[in-house]
Amino acid sequence: MTAIRRDTQGMTSVDSGSGRDAVRAGGGHSRPEDGRSDEGPLPDPARVDPDVLCTLLARHGWQRRGGARGHYTRWTPPDDLEPDTSLLIPADRGFDDSADLLDEAVAALSRSGVPSARAVLASLLVPGDEIHWRRDVPGVGGAVPWGAEEELRAAASAMLSAAAKAGHTRAAYYGARLDAQAADFLERVLVVAPGTGAGLLTAYAPAPEDRQTTTTLVRALEVTRDAIDLQRATGRPDAFDDGVRLGVSRELVGSLVQLVRGSEGAEIALSWAASVGPPRGFVNRPLLLEFSPGDLPVLEAAAERLERSEPPVAVELTGAVVRLKRAVPGGEGQIRLRVLTGAEVDEVRVRLAENDYRTAAEAHLGGLPVRIRGRLERKGGFRRLADPAGVEAVRLDAAERDRLLKALRLRAGRAAGPDDAEG
Known part of the structure; x- marks a missing residue:
């Protein structure tokens, strides 16, 4: 019987019942x-x-x-x-x-x-679209350092996560937005060990169900390779900006930085699932792209440029107050809001004036969500709400309250752990 195991980087490994590679x-x-x-x-x-x-x-x-x-x-x-x-x-x-x-x-x-x-x-x-990463790292006798394999897994996971977000909506920088959607996609990706050696990783993305993500990844990587070559030849960085509409993002570029840094070069290959064939608009031949340490200065500059280019997002959020904090009684304070509607993030932090803080505290004690307007800012990965206004408790009937509690439990499961420090 085949067992499925979640690995530390978000992708799923397939093992046999005895624990050996499937x-x-x-x-x-x-x-x-x-x-x-x-x-x-x-x-x-x-x-x-x-x-x-x-x-x-x-x-x-x-x-x-x-x-x-x-x-x-x-x-x-x-x-x-x-x-x-x-x-x-x-x-x-x-x-x-x-x-x-x-x-x-x-x-x-x-x-x-x-x-x-x-x-x-x-x-x-394990049928699906095959994605291969190869990372050349100096080693001894074909072996590579333990940390190098962890870096490979982390870079691949970040790359797939960026593609999943871009498959949902285009943006130059996502931060915490769409983390839940990216995590759901990674749950469906399988990683197997075909005995190909150190510095190599193969993943299988469901096909045709998740073709939106894999086609986005292919286009975005091709555009990124072209943008690197253009900037190295002419000094023009604008090709990265133009690539956003095809899935290029700060997260995708950052994953390439992770993949290449500390290596002698890296390759990414994708082959369409043989049982399904290529998607519409794509030819039935493998994609193969190479990236070298010489690309790093361009990639690092592009990541910073893309993050700066994404503007704050005006939102109206409804969520549950799950934490309150202020230094002394009276005066302003900070709350943490677990978002239910209004933005594709799990949690945000908001600094409130005294009256608004009191409203949020009373809603928390009464088990009610609050509604609030403001701007999601890049700082902290779109986890902070600036210029808050219109803070009010939202009254619920019994059915809505049950739905709220269910949504809170689901969100709590996703949000637990990754960023629990106040700031």
């Missing part, structure tokens, strides 16, 4: 009856589409060597790595021996020591 395969001499290799579960041959399998083999460099025309094709590993390995893939599932050929092909891939065989099994077992 899609690593190899070393066995026969395919067990329970559908597992020695190191994890295998795809069910009865559900393998021959066309998808052929597409994945070609994508990973396997060589087509002919076969009976219209009946099956024969495939061998890339670069003659295993001369004795050969796969016969039926043209479709309509032939009498199709099930046996697919079963044998999956078993042969599981026994193969070729890394790409494990990658093919991963794609069959």
Whole structure:
């Protein structure tokens, strides 16, 4: 049985019931009856589409060597790595021996020591758009420092989060806005270990359900690469500003800084899910973009520029007062508001004059939300409300109160922990 584990960077890892990697395969001499290799579960041959399998083999460099025309094709590993390995893939599932050929092909891939065989099994077992990150970090004997792998996971998670936000709405800088939507997307992303080595990470984004995020990521990364090249050639930074409408943001640029800093270079590749095909407007070929330490000055300057360019946002919020603080009785004080409606953030801090602070305190004691107008500011990642006005308690009937309590519990689950210090 496959278990799903949440990792520390927000993406989800897939493990076998015994804790070993779900899609690593190899070393066995026969395919067990329970559908597992020695190191994890295998795809069910009865559900393998021959066309998808052929597409994945070609994508990973396997060589087509002919076969009976219209009946099956024969495939061998890339670069003659295993001369004795050969796969016969039926043209479709309509032939009498199709099930046996697919079963044998999956078993042969599981026994193969070729890394790409494990990658093919991963794609069959966990279908979706494949996103690959490669980060070149000096190491010893192919190993890299522990911290380098954590940095890779953090950069990839930040990049996917930025794409999820941009897929929802475009902005030069998000801060805390849309954190909940980004977290929901990361919950659906799967990370598997196809045995590709240190400094590498592969994630699978659901397709076609989350194509809005992956297509946004592709366009934004391509525009960012072009903007870097333009600024390095001409000194003009405005291409980053123009890229905002295609998904470029301070968060996306910042994730590239995380990925490249401390490395000798990084690559990002994306291949569309073979079982779904490319989305409308995209060609069926992998994306591959490279970034180097020489790009860092441009990226760092662009991140600052994009953050400064996003204006404060005028809002009218309704939320529950969850914390009150002031230095002495009387005078102004600060509240923390858990937002229910009016802005795509979980919490904001607001500094209030004495009368407004008293109104907020009374609403808190009475279990009522408050309504307040103001401007969400960039400082603190859009977690502060400036120029507050119109503070008032909102009266609720019993049904609305129940909905409020339910919403508060949901928001509390999302907001717990990341930024609990007052300031």
